Amino acid sequence: GAGVSQTPSNKVTEKGKYVELRCDPISGHTALYWYRQSLGQGPEFLIYFQGTGAADDSGLPNDRFFAVRPEGSVSTLKIQRTERGDSAVYLCASSLMGGGPDEQFFGPGTRLTVL
Amino acid sequence: GNSVTQMEGPVTLSEEAFLTINCTYTATGYPSLFWYVQYPGEGLQLLLKATKADDKGSNKGFEATYRKETTSFHLEKGSVQVSDSAVYFCALSRSNSGYALNFGKGTSLLVTP
Numbered sequence: 001g002a003g004v005s006q007t008p009s010n011k012v013t014e015k016g017k018y019v020e021l022r023c024d025p026i027s028g029h030t031a032l033y034w035y036r037q038s039l040g041q042g043p044e045f046l047i048y049f050q051g052t053g054a055a056d057d058s059g060l061p062n063d064r065f066f067a068v069r070p071e072g073s074v075s076t077l078k079i080q081r082t083e084r085g086d087s088a089v090y091l092c093a094s095s096l097m098g099g100g101p102d103e104q105f106f107g108p109g110t111r112l113t114v115l
Numbered sequence: 116g117n118s119v120t121q122m123e124g125p126v127t128l129s130e131e132a133f134l135t136i137n138c139t140y141t142a143t144g145y146p147s148l149f150w151y152v153q154y155p156g157e158g159l160q161l162l163l164k165a166t167k168a169d170d171k172g173s174n175k176g177f178e179a180t181y182r183k184e185t186t187s188f189h190l191e192k193g194s195v196q197v198s199d200s201a202v203y204f205c206a207l208s209r210s211n212s213g214y215a216l217n218f219g220k221g222t223s224l225l226v227t228p
Contacts, residue, residue: 003158031214033215033216035216035218040221041221042119042204042206042218043159043204043216043218044218045215045216048213055213056211056213056215059215091158100214101147101149101164101214102214103161103164106159106160107158108158
């Protein structure tokens with residue numbers, strides 16, 4: 001079956017521009033997570049959705065970052081006024097319920113480069 | 116806060132050698148513990164997990180035991196193969212955040228024939 005997909009796979013943008021990163025979770029998975037992975041580091045939690053609502057956005061670094069999941073399936077991570085420090089691989093993961101230590105299934109990531 | 120510390124790599128071993136990758140954690144409460152693996156050119160995937168103290172997770176010949184007294188979850192394999200070459204991440208989950216994961220920095224393993 002289809003896994004978690006993310007588009008685009010690569011995104012190059014200029015400092016100050018706006019970008020959107022898309023995540024398609026596994027069908028039927030109610031929990032969705034965004035992580036950010038910088039070079040040589042482990043993924044860092046950004047935001048967690050349960051259904052349509054952002055249940056925990058404590059990992060978002062500042063108010064330039066925002067994410068939505070309007071229909072409880074596809075999610076979009078939005079970054080305004082991008083900075084060079086935003087360059088990283090952005091990972092999306094989904095799990096069946098999110099109410100327990102379920103396996104999280106990760107997408108291949110979007111590599112964002114801010115010039 | 117919650118955090119995970121794992122041994123730095125890269126680790127280079129000959130085929131059939133014994134592998135240990137150390138992982139210790141700091142957490143409030145009783146987290147679940149995981150090892151995720153990232154093979155070259157692939158996404159992160161769950162290798163094994165343990166949800167309470169003294170539990171042992173195992174998969175593909177890898178094992179790790181949840182040690183509450185030493186706050187550790189060391190990954191072991193008795194005989195590594197070239198195909199085990201990958202980056203290994205230790206992680207804990209936060210029950211107060213839908214079980215979002217806190218990851219260590221990752222340990223790169225290279226197994227040579």
